Each structure stands twice: as structure tokens, then as C-alpha cells.
Amino acid sequence: MSALLSVADAHVAYGKVEAVRSVSLQVGANQIVTIVGANGAGKTTLLSAIMGIFPLKGRVSFAGQDLARLDIEDRVAMGLGLVPEHRELFVTMNVEDNLELGAFRIERSKAKASMERVYTLFPRLKERRKQLAGTLSGGEQQMLAMGRALMGEPKLLMLDEPSLGLAPIIVADIFRIVTELRASGVSVLLVEQNAQAALKIADQAYVMELGEFVLSGKASDIAANERVAASYLGFQHEGASGL
Amino acid sequence: MNTTIMLFLVQDGITNGAIYALLGLALVLVFAVTRVILIPQGEFVTYGALTYASLAAGQMPGTAKLALALGIGAFVFDLFVARKALHGRLIVRSFVANIVLPAIVLALTVYFASQKPPVAVCIALSLVIVAMIGLYLYRIAFQPLAHTSVLVLLIASVGVHLALQGLGLLFFGAEGQRGPAVLSGSFTAGALRFTGQSITVYGITIAFIVGLWLFFGFTLYGKALRATAVNRLGARLAGIRTTLSGQIAFLLASVIGALSGIMIVPITTLYYDSGFLIGLKGFVAAIIGGLVSYPLTAVAALVVGLVEAFSSFYASNYKEVIVFMLLIPVLLLRSLAAPAVEEEKD
Numbered sequence: 001m002s003a004l005l006s007v008a009d010a011h012v013a014y015g016k017v018e019a020v021r022s023v024s025l026q027v028g029a030n031q032i033v034t035i036v037g038a039n040g041a042g043k044t045t046l047l048s049a050i051m052g053i054f055p056l057k058g059r060v061s062f063a064g065q066d067l068a069r070l071d072i073e074d075r076v077a078m079g080l081g082l083v084p085e086h087r088e089l090f091v092t093m094n095v096e097d098n099l100e101l102g103a104f105r106i107e108r109s110k111a112k113a114s115m116e117r118v119y120t121l122f123p124r125l126k127e128r129r130k131q132l133a134g135t136l137s138g139g140e141q142q143m144l145a146m147g148r149a150l151m152g153e154p155k156l157l158m159l160d161e162p163s164l165g166l167a168p169i170i171v172a173d174i175f176r177i178v179t180e181l182r183a184s185g186v187s188v189l190l191v192e193q194n195a196q197a198a199l200k201i202a203d204q205a206y207v208m209e210l211g212e213f214v215l216s217g218k219a220s221d222i223a224a225n226e227r228v229a230a231s232y233l234g235f236q237h238e239g240a241s242g243l
Numbered sequence: 244m245n246t247t248i249m250l251f252l253v254q255d256g257i258t259n260g261a262i263y264a265l266l267g268l269a270l271v272l273v274f275a276v277t278r279v280i281l282i283p284q285g286e287f288v289t290y291g292a293l294t295y296a297s298l299a300a301g302q303m304p305g306t307a308k309l310a311l312a313l314g315i316g317a318f319v320f321d322l323f324v325a326r327k328a329l330h331g332r333l334i335v336r337s338f339v340a341n342i343v344l345p346a347i348v349l350a351l352t353v354y355f356a357s358q359k360p361p362v363a364v365c366i367a368l369s370l371v372i373v374a375m376i377g378l379y380l381y382r383i384a385f386q387p388l389a390h391t392s393v394l395v396l397l398i399a400s401v402g403v404h405l406a407l408q409g410l411g412l413l414f415f416g417a418e419g420q421r422g423p424a425v426l427s428g429s430f431t432a433g434a435l436r437f438t439g440q441s442i443t444v445y446g447i448t449i450a451f452i453v454g455l456w457l458f459f460g461f462t463l464y465g466k467a468l469r470a471t472a473v474n475r476l477g478a479r480l481a482g483i484r485t486t487l488s489g490q491i492a493f494l495l496a497s498v499i500g501a502l503s504g505i506m507i508v509p510i511t512t513l514y515y516d517s518g519f520l521i522g523l524k525g526f527v528a529a530i531i532g533g534l535v536s537y538p539l540t541a542v543a544a545l546v547v548g549l550v551e552a553f554s555s556f557y558a559s560n561y562k563e564v565i566v567f568m569l570l571i572p573v574l575l576l577r578s579l580a581a582p583a584v585e586e587e588k589d
Binding site for chain 1: 479480482483
């Protein structure tokens with residue numbers, strides 16, 4: 001099995017309500033895979049469950065290992081990273097401390113080099129490295145959340161709505177960086193409402209509706225699909241204009 | 244009142260306030276990291292103090308046996324939780340940390356107790372014993388409840404407090420004890436007489452506060468603890484185990500408690516249940532600090548100490564009442580400043 005992340009027949013429930021039903025997906029090495037879909041389709045729930053935040057019924061394996069009994073922290077140590085929708089930064093600590101803690105499970109000697117890489121990717125963070133995370137702008141907070149996750153040297157980075165609430169120019173920046181990540185060997189699983197922008201950079205795509213995948217395939221094919229175009233691409237012009 | 248008396252009271256207040264400051268800081272720390280309101284903090288104080296006093300008097304303290312018993316409990320919990328994925332390294336690690344370590348300490352305690360060891364040995368043993376008790380208590384009583392509400396954790400905390408107090412009566416009896424001074428001798432400066440013990444209290448308090456500041460500001464583990472306090476999910480996503488943070492917080496709290504006890508017991512006679520009231524005064528300081536602010540807690544603790552000293556001079560019968568009444572204006576102000584009731588989120 002060559003896939004880096006493989007999810008088979010996953011169900012996630014809040015009490016009796018099944019938010020995700022019978023979902024299967026694969027992310028290969030050096031791939032950007034996107035899940036698009038409307039608000040409330042279950043995308044965030046699925047990512048959180050893959051990370052171990054919610055219990056998931058079904059099989060999830062990462063780098064050939066079954067994740068069933070592993071805690072969030074162990075999954076992080078294996079190279080699975082999540083940048084959650086609400087970013088979950090350490091708001092009363094400065095940028096550098098946030099980044100340093102991202103490398104909590106990494107050898108100290110490697111962490112220094114990681115930080116340099118993150119600063120090269122996000123020069124803005126270097127300028128603000130002594131500033132408290134809570135005082136950063138929305139875009140900078142998103143960069144910091146991504147930077148913190150990258151400090152843990154993930155093989156797969158899961159991004160939950162990285163463009164939400166950000167100015168178009170910053171969105172363009174973040175999508176450019178996502179493609180740079182792929183070039184440097186990090187796979188990305190990207191959940192986005194901004195379907196047009198996401199489909200443009202992704203290799204594979206899944207369309208999620210009411211907890212299920214209704215379409216999947218090459219991102220370019222999905223983007224060309226009439227139904228997808230009508231449902232998800234019609235109102236997205238402003239968000240993608242910078243690309 | 245003349246100046247001499249006033250200076251005496253101030254000195255007394257600062258000495259007590261320093262101890263309350265340490266206890267208050269520990270409470271804030273434990274609450275921020277684990278959301279546990281640490282009622283048993285007072286028991287850490289009495290256990291530390293009375294273990295120290297017993298050892299110095301050549302008696303065998305029961306706390307060493309308690310540490311081993313709790314260690315065995317913690318080991319069983321570890322095995323139970325990992326029952327589906329047991330592997331050798333995990334078992335060995337848990338066995339060493341939870342059984343071998345307290346067994347060695349118990350053996351050392353038995354060996355030293357019979358021959359009235361020097362003060363330094365008594366201090367070291369007392370600290371290690373209480374530290375282990377704190378650590379295993381977290382494993383047994385709080386770690387399995389870590390995801391529950393503050394209220395459930397508070398109930399567990401009250402339960403642990405009552406259990407430890409009962410065990411304290413069993414171990415140390417109903418009579419009070421005093422321990423030898425850590426630093427004997429004294430000197431006078433003007434009208435004031437400084438004993439070696441009060442200097443020790445100031446020194447250790449300042450050293451601890453500076454140490455905590457360095458730990459939280461400049462070490463990876465200290466920052467990880469702060470991160471857990473600020474954002475639990477964020478910390479887990481960075482790979483920081485909530486249980487590790489909880490263990491460090493309880494370890495620090497129990498060591499601080501025991502150390503406070505060891506510093507007080509040469510000055511005041513302590514009984515098995517004295518710790519509660521002492522811990523409660525640290526708690527008053529922590530509440531004034533809103534259970535979040537370390538500097539505010541430290542300052543409030545000094546105020547508590549001073550108020551206590553002066554009220555014991557003017558109205559000694561009402562000393563405790565006056566100290567705890569400090570809370571009422573503070574709570575009133577805080578409730579006015581934040582009128583909305585916040586839902587607990589996690």
C-alpha cells in the first residue's frame with residue numbers, strides 16, 4: 001500500500017447524530033488532496049477524527065501503521081499535523097515560543113533548523129517573533145498556526161479552512177505556500193470552502209455533502225464537473241482572484 | 244501601638260505571607276494546567292512538615308508507606324489503561340517509577356528513621372516522599388477525570404483532601420509536633436530580631452519564585468506547561484501530553500507544599516489537620532489573583548499575611564474571620580467587573 005494516509009469506511013458520530021458516514025480517502029506522498037463542500041458537510045469533523053480528537057469508527061492508517069489506539073500526541077510524533085480551523089494558538093505567548101513548542105517532540109538540534117525553514121517560508125513571522133500571538137492579525141495567526149505545525153516536521157499536514165476570514169492577497173500567499181510544501185515533500189490534506197482556489201492547486205479532490213463523499217477524482221476533473229461548478233464554484237470569484 | 248510592635252507584626256506578616264505566596268502560586272499553577280482546585284495542598288504542607296518532624300525525632304513516618312501503596316495503585320492504573328497494547332518497555336518504566344522508586348525511598352526512610360538523621364537528610368526524604376504522593380495522587384485520582392468538568396474535579400479534590408487528612412491522623416496521631424530549625428542562630432537589626440528560620444523562609448521563597456519564573460520563561464517544559472494552561476487542544480496538537488503537564492504541575496505543587504511545611508514546622512506546632520487552614524489562606528491569595536495571575540497572587544499573599552498578623556494582635560479571636568473576609572470585597576469587585584456568567588468550555 002503506497003498511500004501515506006488511508007481512511008477506510010470511516011464513521012464519526014456526535015451522540016446519535018452521524019456527522020460523517022462511510023467515508024474512504026487516500027493521500028499519497030507529495031500530494032495535495034482537497035475536500036470541498038458546503039458549511040456543515042462534516043469536513044472539519046472528519047479532519048478532527050483523523051487527528052484523534054473525536055473517536056472514529058473505521059480504519060485509519062498513516063505511513064503503514066494503524067492509528068486506532070494512538071493518542072493525538074502520538075499521531076503528531078508520527079508526522080501527522082493538523083492546523084485546526086480555530087488555530088488554537090498559545091495567545092499569551094510570543095511567536096517564537098509558539099514555534100518552539102511546535103517542535104516539542106523533535107530533537108532540540110533539529111528544531112533550530114526547522115525554525116529557520118519556517119521563517120524563510122513566512123518572513124512575516126520572523127519580523128514579529130517577539131510579539132504575542134494573540135496580537136497578530138488574522139493572516140499572521142494563520143501563518144503562525146501553519147508554522148507551528150511545520151515545526152513538528154510533519155509528513156502530512158492537514159489544513160482546516162486556512163483561508164477563512166482572510167484578505168484575498170493573504171489567501172493567495174497561503175495557497176502558494178501550500179504548493180511550496182508539496183514541492184518540499186510534505187503532503188497536504190486541505191479542507192476548504194473556497195473550492196475554486198483549492199481545486200486549482202490540488203492533485204486529488206473529494207466533494208463532501210451531508211457527511212458523505214459524493215464525488216471524487218482528479219482535482220481538474222472535479223473542477224470541470226458541472227454539478228460542482230454550479231454548487232461550489234459560482235460564488236467564489238472574490239476569494240480566488242489573487243491566484 | 245509603638246513602632247517596635249508594628250515592625251514585629253510586619254515581619255511576622257511577611258514571613259507568613261511568603262509561605263502563603265508559595266502555596267497560592269502552586270494553586271494557580273495546578274488550576275491553570277489541570278483545572279483542579281487543589282484542596283489537598285494543605286495536606287502536602289502537613290505531610291511535609293510532620294514527616295520532617297517525625298524523622299528528626301527518630302520516628303518512622305507512615306507517609307513513606309503511603310507513597311509505596313499509592314505507587315502500587317498508580318502502577319495498576321497504568322497497566323489497566325494500557326491493557327490492550329502492553330509492551331515490555333512500558334511495563335518496566337511504570338514499574339520503576341511507581342514501585343521501585345518508592346520502595347527504595349521506604350527502605351532509606353526505615354534505615355534513617357532509627358538513627359536520628361541530620362536535618363538535610365530529613366528534608367530531602369520528606370520532600371521526595373511528599374513529591375511521590377502528589378505524583379501518584381494525580382495518576383490515581385485526577386488523570387482519569389482529566390476530561391471532566393471543573394465541578395467533578397473539585398469533588399474529587401475534596402475527597403482526596405478528606406482521605407489524606409484521615410490518613411494524617413492515622414500516621415501522626417492527634418498531637419502536634421515541632422521540627423528542628425533548618426538554620427539555627429539569629430541576629431538583631433535595630434529593634435528587630437531575625438531568626439535563622441525566618442531568613443530561610445525569605446530565602447527559599449525568593450529562590451522558588453525566581454526558579455519558577457526561569458522555569459516558565461526559559462525552559463521547554465516550563466513553556467509546555469504554560470501552553471497547556473493557555474490552550475489544551477493547541478498543546479496536544481503540538482505533541483505535548485496533557486498528562487505530562489499535569490504530572491509536572493502536581494510534582495511542583497507537592498514539593499512547594501512540603502517545603503512550606505518544613506519551613507513552618509520549626510516556628511509553629513502543626514497538627515495533622517493544620518494544613519487545611521494554611522492552604523486555605525494560600526487559596527484566598529490565589530482567588531484574589533483570579534486563579535490566573537501569578538504576580539497578583541504573590542502580592543495578595545503578602546497582604547493576607549500582614550492582615551493576619553495585625554488582626555491577631557488587635558482581635559486575635561477573629562483573626563481567621565478577618566482574613567477570609569478579605570475575599571468578600573474582592574469577589575464583589577470581580578463579579579461587578581465581569582457580570583456575565585461564562586459557560587465552561589473545553
